[in-house]
Amino acid sequence: xxxxxxxxxxxxxxxxxxxxxxxxxxxxxxxxxxxxxxxxxxxxxxxxxxxxxxxxxxxxxxxxxxxxxxxxxxxxxxxxxxxxxxxxxxxxxxxxxxxxxxxxxxxxxxxxxxxxxxxxxxxxxxxxxxxxxxxxxxxxxxxxxxxxxxxxxxxxxxxxxxxxxxxxxxxxxxxxxxxxxxxxxxxxxxxxxxxxxxxxxxxxxxxxxxxxxxxxxxxxxxxxxxxxxxxxxxxxxxxxxxxxxxxxxxxxxxxxxxxxxxxxxxxxxxxxxxxxxxxxxxxxxxxxxxxxxxxxxxxxxxxxxxxxxxxxxxxxxxxxxxxxxxxxxxxxxxxxxxxxxxxxxxxxxxxxxxxxxxxxxxxxxxxxxxxxxxxxxxxxxxxxxxxxxxxxxxxxxxxxxxxxxxxxxxxxxxxxxxxxxxxxxxxxxxxxxxxxxxxxxxxxxxxxxxxxxxxxxxxx
Amino acid sequence: xxxxxxxxxxxxxxxxxxxxxxxxxxxxxxxxxxxxxxxxxxxxxxxxxxxxxxxxxxxxxxxxxxxxxxxxxxxxxxxxxxxxxxxxxxxxxxxxxxxxxxxxxxxxxxxxxxxxxxxxxxxxxxxxxxxxxxxxxxxxxxxxxxxxxxxxxxxxxxxxxxxxxxxxxxxxxxxxxxxxxxxxxxxxxxxxxxxxxxxxxxxxxxxxxxxxxxxxxxxxxxxxxxxxxxxxxxxxxxxxxxxxxxxxxxxxxxxxxxxxxxxxxxxxxxxxxxxxxxxxxxxxxxxxxxx
Numbered sequence: 202x203x204x205x206x207x208x209x210x211x212x213x214x215x216x217x218x219x220x221x222x223x224x225x226x227x228x229x230x231x232x233x234x235x236x237x238x239x240x241x242x243x244x245x246x247x248x249x250x251x252x253x254x255x256x257x258x259x260x261x262x263x264x265x266x267x268x269x270x271x272x273x274x275x276x277x278x279x280x281x282x283x284x285x286x287x288x289x290x291x292x293x294x295x296x297x298x299x300x301x302x303x304x305x306x307x308x309x310x311x312x313x314x315x316x317x318x319x320x321x322x323x324x325x326x327x328x329x330x331x332x333x334x335x336x337x338x339x340x341x342x343x344x345x346x347x348x349x350x351x352x353x354x355x356x357x358x359x360x361x362x363x364x365x366x367x368x369x370x371x372x373x374x375x376x377x378x379x380x381x382x383x384x385x386x387x388x389x390x391x392x393x394x395x396x397x398x399x400x401x402x403x404x405x406x407x408x409x410x411x412x413x414x415x416x417x418x419x420x421x422x423x424x425x426x427x428x429x430x431x432x433x434x435x436x437x438x439x440x441x442x443x444x445x446x447x448x449x450x451x452x453x454x455x456x457x458x459x460x461x462x463x464x465x466x467x468x469x470x471x472x473x474x475x476x477x478x479x480x481x482x483x484x485x486x487x488x489x490x491x492x493x494x495x496x497x498x499x500x501x502x503x504x505x506x507x508x509x510x511x512x513x514x515x516x517x518x519x520x521x522x523x524x525x526x527x528x529x530x531x532x533x534x535x536x537x538x539x540x541x542x543x544x545x546x547x548x549x550x551x552x553x554x555x556x557x558x559x560x561x562x563x564x565x566x567x568x569x570x571x572x573x574x575x576x577x578x579x580x581x582x583x584x585x586x587x588x589x590x591x592x593x594x595x596x597x598x599x600x601x602x603x604x605x606x607x608x609x610x611x612x613x614x615x616x617x618x619x620x621x622x623x624x625x626x627x628x629x630x631x632x633x634x635x636x637x638x639x640x641x642x643x644x645x646x647x648x649x650x651x652x653x654x655x656x657x658x659x660x661x
Numbered sequence: 662x663x664x665x666x667x668x669x670x671x672x673x674x675x676x677x678x679x680x681x682x683x684x685x686x687x688x689x690x691x692x693x694x695x696x697x698x699x700x701x702x703x704x705x706x707x708x709x710x711x712x713x714x715x716x717x718x719x720x721x722x723x724x725x726x727x728x729x730x731x732x733x734x735x736x737x738x739x740x741x742x743x744x745x746x747x748x749x750x751x752x753x754x755x756x757x758x759x760x761x762x763x764x765x766x767x768x769x770x771x772x773x774x775x776x777x778x779x780x781x782x783x784x785x786x787x788x789x790x791x792x793x794x795x796x797x798x799x800x801x802x803x804x805x806x807x808x809x810x811x812x813x814x815x816x817x818x819x820x821x822x823x824x825x826x827x828x829x830x831x832x833x834x835x836x837x838x839x840x841x842x843x844x845x846x847x848x849x850x851x852x853x854x855x856x857x858x859x860x861x862x863x864x865x866x867x868x869x870x871x872x873x874x875x876x877x878x879x880x881x882x883x884x885x886x887x888x889x890x891x892x893x894x895x896x897x898x899x900x901x902x903x904x905x906x907x908x909x910x911x912x913x914x915x916x917x918x919x920x921x922x923x924x925x926x927x928x929x930x931x932x933x934x935x936x937x938x939x940x941x942x943x944x945x946x947x948x949x950x951x952x
Contacts, residue, residue: 262684271677271684273749277784279684280746284787284911286687287739288876291789293698294732295877301725 258282405588413581421574427563429556586646593643600636607632669756676749683742690738694731700724740789747786758815774851775895778832781817782935787911788871790878802873802881805941811838812845812867819890819899819940820847821864822856830890830899832938833858835865851897866890866943872936874911882907883915883939891917892938901942905931915939 258278262271271279607629614621621629701724769777788801799806812818812835820833833847836857845865849856873881883889883904891902906916915936919929 259684262681263688265681267678267681270681273673273677276746276749277780279680280743280784280786281912283687283739283743283746284789284874286691287736287743287789288787288874288911290732290736290739291791291874291877293694294729294736295793297725297729297732301722301729304722304725 259286404591405584407588410581410584410588413577413584417574417577417581420570420577423566423570426566429559590643590646593639593646597636597639597643600632600639603632604629604636666756669752672752673749676745676752680742680745680749683738683745686738687735687742690731690735694728694735697724697728697731701728743786750784754815771851774897778850778892778897778938779935782937783912785869785872785935785937787874788878788881789874793877795878797873797878797881798871800867800869801871802869802878802936803883803887803939803941804869804873804881806867810867811840812865814838816870817850817868817937818845818847819866819868820845820858820860821943822849822858822860830866832892832897832899833865849897863943866940868940869937872911875908875913876910879907882936883941888942889915889917889939890942891915891919891934891940893919894932894934899938899940902934902939903928904939908936 258275259282262275262279265271607625610625611621611629701721788797790797797804799810806812814835814837816835818833818835819830821828821830822833832850834850836846836848838845843862845860845862847858847860847865849858873879875882885904885907887904889902889904890899892898893900900919900921902917902919904915905918908914914933916931917934917939918931920927921929924930
C-alpha cells in the first residue's frame with residue numbers, strides 16, 4: 202500500500218503544477234522562469250522522498266545554456282513532464298471547444314427564448330445559468346472547484362513557503378478526482394420537463410384574463426371578411442397593369458421609360474383595336490348617342506394614357522374586357538333614363554359561381570368564428586372562476602398562517618402555564634371562523650372546474 | 662542500418678540539441694496561451710451572465726478561438742518534442758540489440774532488472790488522442806494487437822512457456838519471428854533462466870507499445886472489474902487478476918487483485934501494475950494461481 206500512497210502524493214504534486222501554471226498569471230507573463238522556480242519551491246517544500254524524480258526537469262533545462270543542453274539522464278523525467286504537459290494541453294483544447302459549442306448553443310437558446318418571451322419560469326432561467334457557469338470556469342481552471350482553487354493558488358503563489366497551504370491544496374486536489382465524476386453527467390431533462398409544464402400549472406393572472414377578453418373582442422368581429430367586392434376587372438386589368446408598372450420601375454427608370462411605355466400601350470392597344478372591330482362605327486355612334494360624354498368613368502379605368510386622347514371615354518369601354526363595365530354603365534344609364542328597373546341586374550349577379558363560393562366560405566368562417574368565440578368565452582368564464590378560487594385559496598393560506606400563529610401562542614402559553622387573555626382567545630376564534638368561512642366558500646364553487654380547465658385547451 | 666557506437670552517439674547528441682530548442686519553444690508557446698487564458702478569465706469576471714450578453718459573447722468567442730489556436734500550436738510542438746525523445750530511445754534500443762547480437766551480453770542483476778522493467782514501463786510513450794472520439798491505435802493501453810501483427814525484434818511480450826511442472830506466462834523479449842514455421846523465438850527476460858524458447862504465435866502476446874492517457878482516452882483502458890493478465894510485482898510472470906482501479910493519470914498504474922489461493926478471499930491485496938504489464942487474458946484453461 203505504500204506504493205499507492207506514493208502515487209497519490211505524486212499525483213497531487215503534478216496536478217498542482219498543472220493548475221498552478223494556468224492560474225498564476227501576471228508574474229508569468231513578464232517572466233517565464235519565475236513560474237518554474239515557484240513550482241520548484243513548492244515542490245521542494247513537500248519533501249516526499251519520491252519527488253526528486255518528478256522535479257520539473259523541464260524548468261531546469263530552460264535555465265541551462267546551449268552548451269549544457271540536455272543529457273541522456275534527463276530524458277525519462279523530461280518525457281514524463283512533457284507528456285503531462287501534452288495531456289493537459291489536449292484536455293484544455295477539448296474543454297475550450299466544448300465551451301465554444303456550449304456558448305453557441307446557449308446563445309441560440311437565448312435567442313429563441315427571448316422571442317417566445319413571456320411565460321418563462323424562473324426555474325428555467327436558473328437551469329440555464331447553472332449550465333453556463335460551471336463549464337465556463339472549468340475551461341479556465343480545469344477543475345470543478347475553480348473559485349476555491351483559485352483563491353488557494355493565489356495564496357500559495359504569493360507566499361509559497363507556507364507549508365499548511367500546500368497540504369491543503371493537495372487535499373483539495375485529492376478530493377477533486379471523485380467530484381467531477383459525480384458532477385459531470387448533469388441531467389437537466391427533468392428541469393426542462395418541469396419548465397415546459399410550468400405554464401400550464403401556474404396561477405391564472407389578470408393578464409391572462411385580459412388576453413382572453415381581447416381575443417374574444419377581435420374574433421367576434423368578422424364583418425371585414427363578409428364584404429363581397431363589386432364586380433369589375435380586379436384581376437384581368439389592374440394586376441397586369443401593376444405588373445407592368447413594377448417591371449418598368451425595376452428596369453432603368455430613365456432610359457427605358459418610353460420603350461416600356463410603348464410596350465404597354467401595344468399590349469393594351471391590341472385590345473383596343475379588337476374592340477373597334479367588334480363594336481363597329483355604327484355601334485359606337487349609337488352608344489355615344491346614348492351615353493353622355495361626361496358620364497362617370499369607372500373607377501378601375503384610370504389609365505387614360507393607354508388610349509388615344511381623341512377617343513371619347515365611353516368608347517374605351519367598348520373592348521371585350523370592358524364588356525362588364527360597359528354593361529354596368531349601360532344599365533346605370535338605362536335605369537336613369539327610366540327604361541330599366543333598378544333591381545333587374547342585381548339578381549343576375551347572384552347566380553355567379555364565384556359568388557356562391559365566396560358565400561360558402563363566409564358561412565364556414567362564421568361558423569368557425571362563432572365556435573371559437575364560444576370556446577373563448579367558456580375559457581374566460583373558467584379562468585375567472587379559477588382566479589376567484591385562487592384568490593380564495595390565497596386568503597385561506599394567510600388564514601392558515603394566522604391560525605398556526607395563534608396555535609403556537611396557545612402552546613407557549615400552556616407551557617408557561619399562563620392563561621390566555623380573553624382578547625387573544627377571541628382573536629384566535631375569529632381566525633378559525635374566518636378560515637372555515639373561506640373553506641365553505643371554496644366548497645360552494647363548482648368542483649368540476651378543475652378538470653375542465655385542465656382539458657379546456659385541448660378540446661378546443 | 663547498423664550503428665557504430667560513435668554514429669549512434671552523434672545521432673543522439675543531435676536530437677538532444679534539437680530537443681533543447683524545442684523545450685524553449687514550448688515555453689514561449691505556453692506563455693502565450695497563458696496570456697489568452699487569463700484574458701478569458703478576466704472577461705468572464707467582468708461580465709455578469711445575464712446583461713449585455715451579445716458583445717460579451719462575441720468577445721469571449723474571440724478569446725476562446727485564440728486560446729484554441731494557441732493550444733493547437735502548443736500541442737503540436739509538444740508532440741514534436743516527445744517524438745524526438747522516442748527517436749532517441751529507438752536508437753538506443755537498436756544499439757542494445759546489435760550489441761546483444763554481437764554476443765557481448767550484459768548481465769543484469771535481478772534488482773537492476775526489476776528496475777529496468779519498471780522504468781521501461783514508465784517511459785513507454787504516451788498516446789494522447791487528438792480528438793475526443795479518436796480511435797486509439799492497436800497496442801495502445803488495453804487495445805489488443807491486430808490478429809496479423811508480428812512483434813518486432815526486441816519487443817517485449819508475454820510468452821506461455823512450459824515450466825518444470827506447469828505452464829507460465831513469462832515476460833520475454835522477441836529474438837526473432839520465423840514466418841515459415843510461424844513461430845517466435847523469445848528470450849526469458851530473467852537472465853538467470855538463460856532459456857531461449859521457440860513458441861507458436863498463439864503462445865505469445867505482444868505488450869502495449871503505448872500507454873493510454875486516462876485524461877483524454879479513458880476508453881483505451883481496462884475498466885474496473887475486467888479480468889486481465891498482469892505482471893506480479895517483483896516477478897517476471899503474468900497471472901490472472903481483476904482490475905480494482907484504473908489509472909486516473911498518465912503516470913498512475915492499475916490497481917489489480919491477483920487471483921491467489923494463499924489468501925482467504927482468493928485474491929491478493931490490491932497491487933499496482935504499470936499499464937504496459939496489464940494485458941487482456943488469453944483463453945485461460947491453464948492459468949494457475951501459483952507463482
